[in-house]
Amino acid sequence: MSADALKELKSALPDGIYRAVVDLMPEKVSDSKAKEIARKMLEEYERMKVEAGESVGLVAAESIGEPGTQMTLDTFHFAGVSEMNVTMGLPRIIEILDGRKTLATPMMEIRLKKPYSDGQDIKKVALAIRETKLKDIASQFSINVAESKVEAKLDVDKMRELGITDAVLEKALKVAAKGLIVDIKGEELVLRLKSKDSGVSDVFKLKERLKEAFVKGVKGVSQILVVKKNNEYVVLTFGSNLKKVFQFQFVDETRTTTNDIFEVEDVLGIEAARQVVIDEVYKVIETQGLNVDIRHLMLVADVMCADGKVKGITRYGVVRDKASILARASFETPIKHIINASLYGEADNLTSVVENVMLNQPVPVGTGITKLATKPVGKSE
Amino acid sequence: MVFGLVSKRIDVRKHVLVPKHEKLSDKEKEEVLLSYHASVENFPRILKKDAALFGMNLKYGDMIRIVRKSPTAGQTVFYRVVVLS
Structure with missing residues (x-):
């Protein structure tokens, strides 16, 4: 194979195309033939390039917009988990391209390190990630008006399963409400405020607030689902908190991702955010059975991320500039x-x-x- | 404490979504500017505090070469200029 014919190609062609040419080059080829192939290849490549002055943005807009008219407005439901649904279709695309800060359904895809990815202790892994609130481990909340305190019954079995000790619970509750006195005796949980002059309405507010008090897990992750993808256990979560999840020892922090673009921008940088914009839009288009060339999405993502921050295609985002x-x-x-x-x-x-x-x-x-x-x-x- | 939170040092540059970022020398920067017939302001930007630039000693106007993986071209080179905000 002629080395210098290829050398010329390597500098002129994108890496992927160059490698395809090398792969497809016949084994026994004379120098002049190889040069001819290289010349034709370059010629063909130059012809395929977008012409200078072509309105690529307009073409991208049409190419994404037209299939958008055929998209469903539905959300996608996971079988068996009714609370867990994923925004898909047009609403999701609008959400991404508008650069919305709060998503309808933030989700993480948590990859695990070995041996947890093979299914070892998968239940413990899942329970460690999931957010546990007080109402998940306690029931029968009641207000004792006479002594202005809140009483509840703890589910001791569940606490043991989740690995929550009395001390952990007490600490978590004290973080949730200042000036709280916590009494735990077996199943009994008694809560009262330090200040003596707490009225009924104060105690009632306290009760409602403590029901939602965060006890253990990752804040914001309300649902989890363990699925098997390519012979590997993957934890899908409803709710997103990359920074916190990275702190777990069993999480593979090089492959764990989220669908929240702003979170990715914050934790992994603008280039990663660009990649997520492309991946997420493409995922929607793919699942709808539509076909949009990925180059259009790359252009849109580049525009959104050109300023170092993610900006939506809205009058507050890229249009303002x-x-x-x-x-x-x-x-x-x-x-x-x-x-x-x-x-x-x-x-x-x-x-x-x-x-x-x-x-x-x-x-x-x-x-x-x-x-x-x-x-x-x-x-x- | 396998199932508890630990403070782990995370190198985001190893993440699959993060392409390689490298700072260009002044000479390389000049070459890039010449080859695009453009000035620094015309380039896409990257914030100095960007997570992928962690640990790099940068100042305003430095140029970052980003080698992305691309589904269409295999590998592409992209340039960004460091801005403060």
Whole structure:
């Protein structure tokens, strides 16, 4: 195989295509033939490139928008776990591309280290991750008005199963409510406030608050589901808290992911967030049986992450950064933008597409992007 | 304490979602700027406090080379410029 023919290709072609060429090159090939193949390959590659001036953003918008009209508005339910459903379809895509901070269904996919990924102690693993609230281990909450205290009955078996000792519980409850006196005697749990003059309404509020008190696990993870993926046990959670979950020894922190883009941005950085935007949108499109080229999604994700922070495609996100007032005004809330622009004396240089469409001028896209220049030849008198 | 929380030092650079980030030298930066016919302000940005840049000694205007895995091109190179906020 001709080495220098390939050398030229390596610098000119993307890595993936170059490797495909090397793989497909016939074993016995003369130098001149190899050079010919390389030349044809380069020619073909150059022809396939997007032309300068092509409005790729518009093409991406259409390519994502059209299949969007065919998407279901449904959520996807896990069999057997009624509380656990996942936002899918169009609502999920809108959620991602708008850059919403709070998701309808934040989820984590927790990968485990060996041997836990083979199923060892999987129940303990699951219970350690899941958030336990006081109401999960105690029942029969009642208010003793005479002594202004809250009484409840603890489920001792459940506590043992979850590995919650009396001391752990007492500490957790004291964090949840300040100035609390906790009394645990076997199954009996008695709670009262330190301050003597606590009225009935105070005690009632205390009761309601303590029911939701966090005892153990990862805050926010209300549901868990253990599934087997490719011969490996994976914990799916409803609720997301990457930072906390990374602190568990049995969690493989190199492969655990979440669907919350802002959390990924915070914990893993902007590049990881970009990848999650692509993965999440593509996942939705794939499960709907639609077909969108991933390059469109990569473009959108690049735009959303260009500023170092994740920005949605909204008037608060990427649209706000547009230089042109008319372009911003044409997106949403036109009057607000125009009034603000006139207050601050902004100018519009008409350098981009939308504003020129509005003014019926040639648009700097495609053939409109070139300008005519004259190059004088010879001396002019 | 296998099932309890421990404070584990986490290197996010090892995470599957995080591509390789490296700081360019001034000479490399000049070459990149020349090859794109662009100035620093035209490049995509990355915050100095970005999790993937942890432990790097950076200042405003430094350029980061990011080698991404790409489903279409195998591997692509992307550049970002460090900004403070």
